[in-house]
Amino acid sequence: MSARKKTGLAVLGLIVLAMLALGGYEFREFRAPKECGFCRRPLQQKLRVVVEIGGQRREACCPQCAVSESRQEHKPVRLIAVRDYTTGHDLDPKQAWYVNHSRALACTHDAMHMDEMKHTDPLAFDRCSPGAFAFAKKDDAEAFIAQNGGQVLSMEQLLGEAHTQ
Numbered sequence: 001m002s003a004r005k006k007t008g009l010a011v012l013g014l015i016v017l018a019m020l021a022l023g024g025y026e027f028r029e030f031r032a033p034k035e036c037g038f039c040r041r042p043l044q045q046k047l048r049v050v051v052e053i054g055g056q057r058r059e060a061c062c063p064q065c066a067v068s069e070s071r072q073e074h075k076p077v078r079l080i081a082v083r084d085y086t087t088g089h090d091l092d093p094k095q096a097w098y099v100n101h102s103r104a105l106a107c108t109h110d111a112m113h114m115d116e117m118k119h120t121d122p123l124a125f126d127r128c129s130p131g132a133f134a135f136a137k138k139d140d141a142e143a144f145i146a147q148n149g150g151q152v153l154s155m156e157q158l159l160g161e162a163h164t165q
């Protein structure tokens with residue numbers, strides 16, 4: 001084998017290694033998503049949820065975003081895990097209390113990049129608005145409502161909204 005061929009092979013080997021490394025990196029990114037699986041907004045530690053829609057498991061920026069998705073796709077949604085908005089701890093969705101229709105915005109809109117479809121009209125439909133917040137304690141949910149308005153919902157009531165308009 002000529003020296004030139006050897007160098008060529010070495011370069012090729014390096015390229016393959018680099019691609020494998022990148023692939024591994026992307027795989028890890030996929031395993032721990034940083035953005036919502038539906039609307040691509042950044043996930044927030046206190047609001048992120050794990051849901052299953054049509055048998056596919058994804059992480060979403062807030063429960064409301066998942067409910068909107070289920071409504072648009074006409075597929076049932078199942079909450080797998082939610083976070084307590086007070087502590088940021090994981091919470092069994094069945095045990096949680098949800099606050100919907102409050103004045104608080106679940107997702108921060110201004111500080112982030114929006115794609116063309118989303119940034120045209122500030123009054124246009126927003127899939128995450130009004131946001132839904134999850135709480136471990138009903139007291140916390142009620143304290144939140146005293147500050148921001150809204151209504152307390154059980155998981156069934158929150159998901160029940162997925163089937164009505």
Ligand SMILES: [Zn+2]
Pocket residue numbers: 036037038039040041060061062065066128
């Ligand atoms: Zn989202």
